[in-house]
Amino acid sequence: MKDKENQEELPDKEPVPVLPEAGDPDKSKRIKIPGELPILPVKDTVVFPSMVAALSVYTERDIKLLNHVLAGNRFLALVAQKEKDMKVVKQSDLYEYATAAVVLQMLRMPDNSAKMLVQGISRIKIDEYTQTEPYFSAKISVRDDIIENDRETEALARNAADQFVRMISLAPSLPEELKIAIVNIDSPSRLADMIASHLNISVAEKQQVLESINVKARLQKVTALITGEMEVLEMATKIQSQVKNEMEKGQREYYLRQQLKAIQDELGEGDERSMEMKELTKKIEDAKMPPEAKKEAERELSRLSKMPSASAEYTVSRTYLDLLVALPWSVTTTDRLDIPAARKILDEDHYDLEKVKERILEYLAVRKLKQDMKGPILCFVGPPGTGKTSVGMSIARAIGRKFVRMSLGGVRDEAEIRGHRRTYIGALPGRIIQGLRKAGSNNPVFMLDEIDKLGADFRGDPSAALLEVLDPEQNHSFEDHYLDIPFDLRNVMFITTANLLDTVPPALRDRMEVLELPGYTAEEKIFIAKQFTIPKQLKEHGLTHEQVTLDDDVIKLIITDYTREAGIRNLEREIATIFRKVAKDVASGEKQSVHVAADQLHHYLGPIKFFSEVAERTTEAGVATGLAWTQAGGDILFIEATSMPGTGKLMLTGQLGDVMKESAQAAMSYIRTKLNKLEITFKDFNKYDFHIHIPAGAIPKDGPSAGVTMAMSLISLLKNKPILSNVAMTGEITLRGRVLPVGGIKEKVLAAKRAGITTILLPRRNEKDLVEVPENAKKDINFVFIEKVDEMLPVVFGSKEPEKKKKKGIFS
DSSP states (O other): OOOGGGEEEOOTTSOOOOOOOTTOSOGGGSOOOOSEEEEEEESSOOOOTTOEEEEEEOSHHHHHHHHHHHHTTOEEEEEEBSOSOOSSOOGGGBOSEEEEEEEEEEEEOTTSOEEEEEEEEEEEEEEEEEEOSSSEEEEEEEOOOBOOOSHHHHHHHHHHHHHHHHHHHHOTTSOTHHHHHHHTOOOHHHHHHHHHHHSOOOHHHHHHHHTOOBHHHHHHHHHHHHHHHHHHHHHHHHHHHHHHHHHHHHHHHHHHHHHHHHHHHHHTOOOHHHHHHHHHHHHHHHHTOOHHHHHHHHHHHHHHHHSOTTSHHHHHHHHHHHHHHHSOSSOOOOOOOOHHHHHHHHHHHOSSOHHHHHHHHHHHHHHHHOTTOOOOEEEEEOOTTSSHHHHHHHHHHHHTOOEEEEEOTTOOOTHHHHOOOTTSTTOOOOHHHHHHHHHTSSSOEEEEEOGGGOOOBTTBOHHHHHHHHTOTTTGGGEEOTTTOSEEOOTTOEEEEEESOSTTSOHHHHHTSEEEEOOOOOHHHHHHHIIIIIHHHHHHHTTOOTTTEEEOHHHHHHIIIIIOOOSSSHHHHHHHHHHHHHHHHHHHTTSOSOEEEOGGGHHHHHOSOOOOOOHHHHTTSTTEEEEEEEETTEEEEEEEEEEEEESSSOEEEESSBOHHHHHHHHHHHHHHHHOTTTTTOOOOOGGGEEEEEEOSOTTSOBOOSTTHHHHHHHHHHHHHTOOOOTTEEEOOEEOTTOBEEOOSOHHHHHHHHHHHTOOEEEEEGGGGGGGGGSOHHHHTTOEEEEESBGGGGHHHHSSSOOOSSOOOOOTTO
């Protein structure tokens, strides 16, 4: 409500000057604007010429300016501020271009502020500030519009007017009466200013329009601004329409659901949601969960019943409940406790592997006597291709359990074992729980393959998570992060496999019962090939025994000349290669049946891949044959020694590790201190350099077991006497010449057997390890057990040299 006493108007003697429309060529009609005007800073808006605007002033500085203007000619300059949140305005905070205006009306308010109505008169430019206190005052210059009365200007004006009229229809904040005002404006300059004043744009963009003296350029800017605003308004309209449609759809669905509910109530049926809850309740009862799990399932079901089905949390909760009711909490398969029948199944699937078979039969025997026995935790260790993984499936078949296999090779995330917490998007249970759900029973044979290939990174250490899984004292309450309640793993028979145990953490190794699966001898491979591999490959290639036959000699040649492995994987590949070529001949009609003989083998498999180098390598002095253990089983190792004039240095090559280098140095030191005992006449060690090399230099080698072999190669060199070609040796050497025990005896003996070695020198304390070596592997091999290096000389050189006639060494 206005206070008429506080309202001031222009006196009758000085009527309010009203400009003709902008762009009028008759400048004589225009009011003369003083050359110096008081400056009023304006926030959040730009006042254009010919526009009427209501402004408020609050500060004492602006009130003084207004009093001065009202006392004078009522002219002032309205300048937009660059930043609106400034308490103290400086000259640099104001734009250079402004609008000269006249105060039409002013109303003083009780709080000493004032409201005024102003009308823009003309664009002006501030040339120089002449006063800063008590308010700004400046010299100004009027900027007249530059108007080009051509077709382009007219087209721009019409286009801007049409677009703005369409915009008024889309913008609810713009009154419909504005359309009439826009259509009735004839001046392009005034049209551009009118449109710019009503656009929802920033002060900076409005200021750009104000500073555009050229009317054509001003219209172009205004057109671009209208286009941008139209895009925003159209997008907003589209969004509103979509929201409205969704709301209408939701209301319609709600109405239909209410009708459906009423119909179902009349028919005595529940709605879909109620039926779902009843179904889940029944599943929880049928699952026969432990009390803790059942309590959690009922709590989660209660939460689910209160959630809207469209909620994102609903899906998470429903998936969790589905897992709970699907797990085999009380589902147990009955073990087949018939020991002879189990033995028969194990023998049908695998040859040998007596240790593994005996252990499974022992488990069945104890299980028969004690019903609540915990599942064993077994670890099968052996070279590739020895049947570790396949024997797990045979065990499951023999005892009548489900089989689950999980490969641990390359697993680096702890969540793979324990699962993710349900707070994460896309969370899943660990692979242990997933495997049990897939098996459908709580006592499967669960194989954790390649446990020695586990990794670890910033996501955790999976081997640490397996500590609980593979501990019979802890796994009765294994808690998956996703499941978040204990699950009993005591009835599960866990079987792990590994090629070597070195990379398995000690704590994890301690929880497993390790059973070693050694490599096979040539005779065993022949038997396996005839009983298992050849029938399997015949079936896979669509052949019969009448169409292709292989002699035993052929299989033996494949084993010795085309493969070098502890297992039978490459043997199976080579047999498959032969059968593929035979299948091609049979399918093309070239042959009806094929008999593969030994002299024809190179036609099928190509030239020989492996040669026995024992005899050739040991015909010279300074070469000794050692035995080595590898991940693929055992192998023979040739160690060469030579000498040359020098200063007594010992050179070692062949990519040797630190332990192996130290063994060579210990061997040399022992020899130099025991020359007389070893019957070596050479004395001038400082005049010669010695070089020990182990071929296959690209393969890293390490370990102490080659100590005696390196010592023998040096003794052979110094005595200038070759070592017998059928002798191989292994053992660690000390500075006193003692021979210490080493590992991998079984694999080393099998490698010597494959290489045709007939005499093997072993440390005395390794004699007990021969129990593990198959009898057919020990056949035709002479084992010599030694405690000191000098005991080896008669064996490696054939016989003791006569005491009176000692053969001189090469340095004599």
